[in-house]
Amino acid sequence: MTDQIIHTTAVIARAARLSVAPMMEWTDRHCRFFHRQMSSRALLYTEMVTSPALVRGGALHLLKYSTVEHPVALQLGGSDPAELAEAARIGAEHGYAEINLNVGCPSDRVQNGAFGAILMRDPKLVAECCAAMIKASAVEVTVKCRIGVDDQTPSDVLPEFLARVAGAGVGRFTIHARKAWLQGLSPKENRDIPPLDYGLVQQMKGLFPALHLSLNGGITTLAQAQDALERGMDGVMIGRAAYHQPADILMEADHMIYGAPKVERTREDIVMEMLPYIDAHIAEGGKLGQVTRHMLGIFAGQPGARYWKRHLSENAHKHSSGSHTVVDAIEMMHAARDNLTA
Incomplete structure (x- = not known):
């Protein structure tokens, strides 16, 4: 079993050179299946699932996934070590390749549950949670965090946080290179307003060379991801750009990030494979619509893309809709392109 875990950890660490961020109401199983058609190697994450909901049985349906999605990680939210341990055990038994603890989400709802970014204030508790999860789980436990919260000085608190949590057995962290302001900013504003500090995250790699550190926040292109890797980061996590312009990020990822042979496929090919x-x-x-809502951005920036989006947005909810509706949307986009060049 130990050899298997070590092998799995190494494989997932390699996959984590590029990952798609866990995003509430976005990275469900349909989104992940779609993303996997474009990249066979990038690490995918679930939406955050709270440990209370999972342990009490109300969220088990959220663990459903296709084996095609692998490598796929389960992100948990919580702050009770025993409860998180049980949730991690359940996640591992469902076959997830990694269990990730959310220490970065700044939303009021998450704060009220005493988890997410507010836990940056209590690295001792985070370490206790992770130690319990590691003991209960047969797969790797990782952490996604911020560089600090509110009036904390990131250059002081981040090294202390990493040292404490790494001491509990965590070897891989994804760091959103912004502070989170727990009062006064919405979750959306917390993704944009606090300034990015990539330099601090890169310094952490120098301080903790044995840790696998991934950079998150503000990265919108594969060129930026490559630059971060060349500067010494072990991985890069991309969120909204991978969702809104999935083809731009994921269709070239296997070649540009992992060195795989280039595969010539079109965006239409991806759609037809769905x-x-x-x-x-x-x-x-x-x-x-449960599937196609995640596919709306595949033609982002392409001629006629708005006809694709409009047709699906207006028709996917209809009782008579089906895969033929998707084909119709492609044909409408092609017709619009033909009119543009006529």
């Missing part, structure tokens, strides 16, 4: 999945989802009682 049709059997869509048919199966609808046959099980699902709705087209």
Whole structure:
């Protein structure tokens, strides 16, 4: 078992050269399946699942995934060591390749549950939570955090945080290179307003060379990701850009980030490869829009893209919709392109 865990940890660490951030209401199983069609290597994350909901059984449906999604990690939110340990055990038993603890989300709802970014104030508790999770889980436990919160001085608190939590057995961290302001800024504002400090995160790699550190925050292109890797970071996590312009990030990732042979595929190819999945989802009682809402950005920046988005937005909710609706949207986009060049 130990050899298997070590092998899995090494494989996931390699995958974490590029990861798609866990994003609430976005990175569900349909989103992840779609993203996996564009990159076979990037590390994918679930939405955050709270440990109370998971342990009490109300969130078990959120653990459903396709094995096609691997490597895929489960992100947990919580602050009770025993509860997080049980949630980690459940996640590992469901086959997730990694269990990640959220110490970065600044939303009021998360704060009221005493987890997320507010835990940056209590590295001792985070270490206790991680130690309990590691003991209960057969897969690697990791942490996603900020550089600090509120009036904390990041250059003081971040090294202390990393040292304390690493001492509990965590070897891999993803660091959002911004502070989180727990009062006065919305979650959206917390992603944009606090200044980025990439230099501090890079300094942490120098202080903790044995740790696997991934950079998160403000990265919108593969060129930026490559630059961070060349500067010594072990990995890069991309969030909104990977969701809103998935093809720009993920279709070239395997070649540019992992050195895999370049594969010539079009965005239309990706969409057509999704049709059997869509048919199966609808046959099980699902709705087209549950899948296609994640696909709206695949043609971002391409001629006629708004016709693709409009047709799906206006028709995916209809009872009669299906994979043919997706094909119709492509045809409308092509017709618009033809009119532009006529």
